Amino acid sequence: MTKHQSCIKMSFDESPVLLYAHPSMSQLAQEIVDKCTLLHTGQTNSSPKRSIERSLSFTTAGPRSVEFRETIQWGKFADGFPNLFIKDVKYMAGKDVIFIGSFHSPEIIFEQLSVLYMFPRYLARSFHFILPYFPTGTMERVDTEGQIATAKTLATLLSAIPLTTKGPAQICVFDIHALQERFYFSESIIPRLESAVPLLLKEVQTLEDKERIAFAFPDDGACKRFHHFFPEQEPITCVKIRDGSKRIVKVKDGNPEGKHVIIIDDLVQTVSAYVTHPVFPNNSWQRFVNSDVKFENFWITDSIPHGREIAKHKPFKLLSLCESIAEMLMGYDLLPYQ
Numbered sequence: 001m002t003k004h005q006s007c008i009k010m011s012f013d014e015s016p017v018l019l020y021a022h023p024s025m026s027q028l029a030q031e032i033v034d035k036c037t038l039l040h041t042g043q044t045n046s047s048p049k050r051s052i053e054r055s056l057s058f059t060t061a062g063p064r065s066v067e068f069r070e071t072i073q074w075g076k077f078a079d080g081f082p083n084l085f086i087k088d089v090k091y092m093a094g095k096d097v098i099f100i101g102s103f104h105s106p107e108i109i110f111e112q113l114s115v116l117y118m119f120p121r122y123l124a125r126s127f128h129f130i131l132p133y134f135p136t137g138t139m140e141r142v143d144t145e146g147q148i149a150t151a152k153t154l155a156t157l158l159s160a161i162p163l164t165t166k167g168p169a170q171i172c173v174f175d176i177h178a179l180q181e182r183f184y185f186s187e188s189i190i191p192r193l194e195s196a197v198p199l200l201l202k203e204v205q206t207l208e209d210k211e212r213i214a215f216a217f218p219d220d221g222a223c224k225r226f227h228h229f230f231p232e233q234e235p236i237t238c239v240k241i242r243d244g245s246k247r248i249v250k251v252k253d254g255n256p257e258g259k260h261v262i263i264i265d266d267l268v269q270t271v272s273a274y275v276t277h278p279v280f281p282n283n284s285w286q287r288f289v290n291s292d293v294k295f296e297n298f299w300i301t302d303s304i305p306h307g308r309e310i311a312k313h314k315p316f317k318l319l320s321l322c323e324s325i326a327e328m329l330m331g332y333d334l335l336p337y338q
Contacts, residue, residue, distance in 0.1 A: 014336050016067040017329075018092060020119075021100040022112055023074055024305040028322060029100050033068040035326035036334070063334040066098075072115060082111035086122065093123035096166075098333065100130045100325075103154075104304045116161050116169075126166035128333055129158070132303035132321055133277045137177030138267070140184075151177075155184035163188060172328070174303055174321065175266040175276040179225070194328060196276045196301050197229045197264070199319040203299065204262070214259035218249065222265045236261065260296075274299040278307045278316075285310050 021029035069092075075083035086092070097119050101112045119127045140151040161169040171185070172192040182191045204210055216236035217223035223237045236254030240247050267277035278285065278300040288298060295315040300307050302320050311318035 014064055015095060016065045017096045017098060017334055019066050019068050019098045019100070020072060020115075021068075021070075022102055022108070024102045024104070024108070025100045026070065027308070028302055028320070028325075029068055031320065031322040032100070032326050032329070033066050035322050036066045036329060039063075039326060039330055063330050064336055066329065066334065074111065082114060084111060084114055086115070086118065089122040092119075094125050096126045096128075096333075097124040098128045098130060098329070100132075102133065102305055103131060103135045104133060104306070109154075113157060116158075120162040120164045120169065124164055126164050127161070127169045128172065129161070129169060130172045130325060131158075132174045132301075132325075133267075134173045134176050134181070137181060140178045140181050151181050152184045155181065156186070159186035159189045161189060174301075174324070175225075177266055178221075194324065195226075195229070196303070196319065196321060196324055197226055199301065199321075199324060200262075200264075200274050200299055201229065203317075203319060207260075209260050212258065212260050214254070214256055214261050216251075216254070216256065216261050216263045218263060218265055225266065226264050262297075273297065276301050277303050278310055279304065280306075280310065285313075285316070288315060289313050 019029055019033060069088060071087040073083075073085040073087065075085070077083050099116065099119065101116070103109050103112070116129060134151070134154070136150040136154045138151075139147075140149055142149050158171055161171075163169075168188050168190050170190045170192055172194055174194050174196050176182070176193055179193065182193060185191050204213055207213065214236055215230050215233055216238065217226065218238050219240055220237065223235060227235050234254055236256050237252050238249050239252040240249055242248075261273075263273040265275050267275055267279050273295060288295060297317055298315045299317050299319050300311060302308050302311075302318060302322075308318060310316050
C-alpha cells in the first residue's frame, strides 16, 4: 500500500443492524435474518449480485450482519390498552434499527405506533420501518364531499416518527395501491416503495408452459402500476362495466386465446391470480378452494400474516417476501457506515 493509499483508507462501522418485529411478523423476521446471514457469509447460490457488488464498491468489508431482537414485551392492561416495554434500550442506543410491522388489523396499529415513536427517542442511530402492506391504500382519494381519505390519515400518523441522529425514518411499503400516496407523508419521513412482482417473475420461469404465459390486468389502474415489469409482453387489459348493481369484466385490449393467463393486481378482495396482499375480507379466499372455476395457481405473499395459513390450501401458493426484503437490506440498509 502506498503512502497516498494509506491516507485515503477509510474506517467503517461494521456493527450488526438490530431487527425488531411485531409478534405477527416474527416468523418472517427470523427468515429474513437467516437469509441475510446466508448472503452475508456467501453460503447460498441466490445471492443478489447487484446488491453485493454495490456493497463492495463502498468497502471490501461487505454488508453488515442482522441481529433479530425479540426483546419487546407486547402486554395489555386489564382495560385492553397496550402495556409495552423495550427491554434492551441501552443496547439499542447508537445502533441502526429496523422494525417489521403489520397493520392488517385496526386493533394492533396503536400498539405498534407507540413503539415506532420510541425507537428514535431511545437513541437509535437510524430507523427503518418495513410495513409490507399499507392497509388504507384503497381509500386514497375523495370523489364526493364527505368522504375521508384514510390513507392520508395513516400517512400523517406515520410521519410523526421522530428524527434520528442520521436523519428521517424510512418507511418501506410493498406494492402500495397508488404511487401518489408517497406524497401523503410529510417531509420528515422518507417513503420507499418496493414491489413483490419480481417474485412472481422468478416463479413463472419454473412453469412448464412458461412460453405461452400471458399477463392480464383487471383494470387500467393495475396496468399502469405493473405493466413495466413485463416489457416484452403484449398486456391483456380488462375494463369493469357497471350494469345496475352488477359489475361485468370484459377484455379491452390483448388476446388471451390459447394462453396461460396470469392476472396481476396489488391486492385482492374478490378475484385474482397473483396478488401481493391477500386481504380476502370475510374469509373470501375459501371460494377458490372448491370453486367450479379452477385456478391452476393463485400466488400470494406473506405481506399479511394470514397469507401463510391461506397458502396451505390449493390453489394458493406462497411467495414469501423474505428474499425480497433480504436483498433490499443487503443492497442499502446493511451497507457499512463510515
